[in-house]
Amino acid sequence: MVTLAEVARHAGVSASTVSYVLSGKRTISTRTRERVEKSIRELGYHPNAGARALASNKSNIIALMMPLRTDMYVPVMMEIAIAVATTARERGHDVLLLTGQEGPEAVRRVVGSGLADAMILMDVELEDTRLSLVRESPRPAVLIGLPADPSELTCVDLDFAATGRLCAEHLAELGHRDVAVVGEAAAVYERRTGFAERTLQGVRERAAELGVRVLHRPCDGSYESTAGTLARIFDERPATSAVIVQNEAAIGPMLSLLRQQGRAVPEDISVIAVCPEQVATQQSVALTSVAIPAQEMGRRAVELVMAKAGAADGRAPTGAGAETLIELLPPQLTVRASTGPAPTPTGAP
């Protein structure tokens, strides 16, 4: 293994000079710099990560904690992870992949060992057991998701309430007066990340303002469940002319079922989805949708966590930064082929 000392010798300079050429932390004459850079190239030198981490007390590694369960929103998770890795690399950092496996303990371990300089936690739940550790941690952290109590934390998430409002508004403008929401599995609402509730709340709020009635039903995403959910919706509210779906798995079955029932989209029924773009565009009907900006969430998380790291280096009084910061990304609705004007009532008074 080529060491910095060898490079120094080869270039006829001191070790510190090589180090400074690498870090750019002090001015080096062009002549010297070029000699050093040449030696680095010729010898195929790569600075040793461990030594660097030890001497500088920074690993240039960001830990990314993924959910263990792999049953929901997988593509979104994956996209976020890739965005995090890509953005981190652009800024000279690597990403350490942690799973929920170890539980909150992982936070302690990674931070305590100096393995990572910072953390990004995905799939944050309303009452997340990792939060207390994060608050006490001397290293900066950013959450993707919004816990019940975000105080002293930095969070990035899609603005789901605004998402819900946007959907309601779009449908109201098209003249729909009875709207159904096909949501996530019931369990999701009880136990989890709260995004589902936030969307729903947004829908209800704006719908109320605009005189639109809302019926919400959870759905576990299986074909049967989706069939049951749809049946109940049309049973209880026959006038329903639009559906908002926030459940990736239910989208395919739903379109298929509507077709079977002879309900044309969007002529008889409008459909609007909250899902990744890819899912929206790959259906039998291109779906009007609000995208889940996975890439941007990943990118912002890295930027925020690195900003905090920078601030912490500057000796912030409160350690890793005790300020509460919630960044909700604005939703973007894309109108495609699945929404249209509400049908005029056929045989109504």
Next chain:
Amino acid sequence: MVTLAEVARHAGVSASTVSYVLSGKRTISTRTRERVEKSIRELGYHPNAGARALASNKSNIIALMMPLRTDMYVPVMMEIAIAVATTARERGHDVLLLTGQEGPEAVRRVVGSGLADAMILMDVELEDTRLSLVRESPRPAVLIGLPADPSELTCVDLDFAATGRLCAEHLAELGHRDVAVVGEAAAVYERRTGFAERTLQGVRERAAELGVRVLHRPCDGSYESTAGTLARIFDERPATSAVIVQNEAAIGPMLSLLRQQGRAVPEDISVIAVCPEQVATQQSVALTSVAIPAQEMGRRAVELVMAKAGAADGRAPTGAGAETLIELLPPQLTVRASTGPAPTPTGAP
């Protein structure tokens, strides 16, 4: 930050004793060990990763290189990644997440800097630009996938040829004589990982032996494309009574289309899929399928790479291990509700 020296002082022993308590590399009296462990707990000591890596020349990190493109087999990728992370942790290692982003250069960087002790490369292509670097690398590596020339490499993959044979066999036993294969997008076959060809070859081989005719058509997975593919199949081979699908995206649309066309599954047409279990079970009809054993692939990759690392520590003559090792996991077919006996010809002679 608590250091080993502080623990030693607190416990009234030397630094090396603490180190040995941690590593278990020499026998320590119970009394001493307990004192040390107590001090470790009381002080909340975590060994510094950088210092460890520097002194021991091992980082206890495995690099996992993911594909950048996020368009295919995402859940499988994710499952593998999680299995890798989980298995690695069980064995005291962490996982560094690399994307294709950086290209082959990432291999050099990670290995050269000693950041990772070993690498696992996912989504290996037939002619992968990373392979030469891997062959020269002083650190062990394992590929998930099978390149055109696997010499001197260690590879883990599903035995796709056997998978194809298994599908053909199952359908033949049920009396099917005309079978169609709905494959991946044409681009996949030309440019990529070869798994699609291997499956197809297996199907053809066994089908030929059993007197079954095979028609293969690529499909990009969109609804339209699936419709077109199906239409062509039934047009060219009206007697087709079974379909093998190796294209996650096409499954939903296909079932939906068959239903629309009044073809009952499995009475009129049998369907067998090569896909993750989750996908197979979540359709309107539970699909007979060959699972893609993502978890096992991830787990085996870690085990193999760590075995190689161990061997390398024992001073193998050939560096990281120049032996070719190909581990093809045996496919497992699960019969569910989508395959049944071939229908008896209605108006045929």
Next chain:
DNA sequence: CTGAAAGCGCTAACAC
């Protein structure tokens, strides 16, 4: 603009 040298925290001989 460049060098010399003191660690960073840990491991692993080498002693006893």
Next chain:
DNA sequence: GTGTTAGCGCTTTCAG
């Protein structure tokens, strides 16, 4: 069974 000590390769004062 335990202690002493010499690095591991790099960063960063402190000197010039």
